[in-house]
Amino acid sequence: MHISAKELQAAAKRIKIAKDDADREIQEIEDKASRLEELHRLFSRLSRSWQDHDPGKYGIHVFFVRDYVLTPQPHGLPHAQDIEKFWVAELANDPEEIKLGRKRRYVYAGESERVAVPLGELSEVKREKCPDCANEGLVIGTYYQTYDSSEGDDWEKCLHVLCLNCLTATTIARQVMDGRF
Numbered sequence: 001m002h003i004s005a006k007e008l009q010a011a012a013k014r015i016k017i018a019k020d021d022a023d024r025e026i027q028e029i030e031d032k033a034s035r036l037e038e039l040h041r042l043f044s045r046l047s048r049s050w051q052d053h054d055p056g057k058y059g060i061h062v063f064f065v066r067d068y069v070l071t072p073q074p075h076g077l078p079h080a081q082d083i084e085k086f087w088v089a090e091l092a093n094d095p096e097e098i099k100l101g102r103k104r105r106y107v108y109a110g111e112s113e114r115v116a117v118p119l120g121e122l123s124e125v126k127r128e129k130c131p132d133c134a135n136e137g138l139v140i141g142t143y144y145q146t147y148d149s150s151e152g153d154d155w156e157k158c159l160h161v162l163c164l165n166c167l168t169a170t171t172i173a174r175q176v177m178d179g180r181f
């Protein structure tokens with residue numbers, strides 16, 4: 001069979017296009033997988049974070065939000081203040097224990113005491129429109145140490161709209177500081 005140089009050149013072009021398409025699909029699937037992994041992490045922490053002894057230090061601290069105030073920033077996302085955080089007992093990993101409060105260790109003082117965990121109903125969770133589908137989403141908050149070094153830390157506090165339709169958590173507020181806040 002005779003194959004011309006032209007046909008080979010055309011094949012090389014088709015291969016390049018098909019390869020770029022495949023790379024794009026891989027990237028899309030990887031993006032989706034990391035988004036779902038992040039969401040899975042948020043959901044699992046949402047049921048357990050009420051037990052955190054030192055919130056945000058050893059993993060992301062996740063909670064429901066009843067209310068908050070946004071302060072617009074000249075650059076980037078707004079900051080959120082007066083965040084009223086709480087958990088829903090029936091969604092907690094240990095519904096009976098969460099109602100009793102928790103054993104809290106004050107890491108630096110070395111004290112320990114039982115404190116009440118702020119509880120509420122799912123219906124009290126603040127609702128915001130999902131930016132993608134405009135359905136109502138639930139507002140959740142996250143707080144954690146994003147950087148740890150002897151010179152200084154970075155701590156980040158965010159609010160997200162959890163959309164059960166799109167399966168997304170869209171960040172609507174973010175604030176970073178060089179220590180716990």
Ligand SMILES: [Zn+2]
Nearest residue numbers: 130133163166
């Ligand atoms: Zn949505």
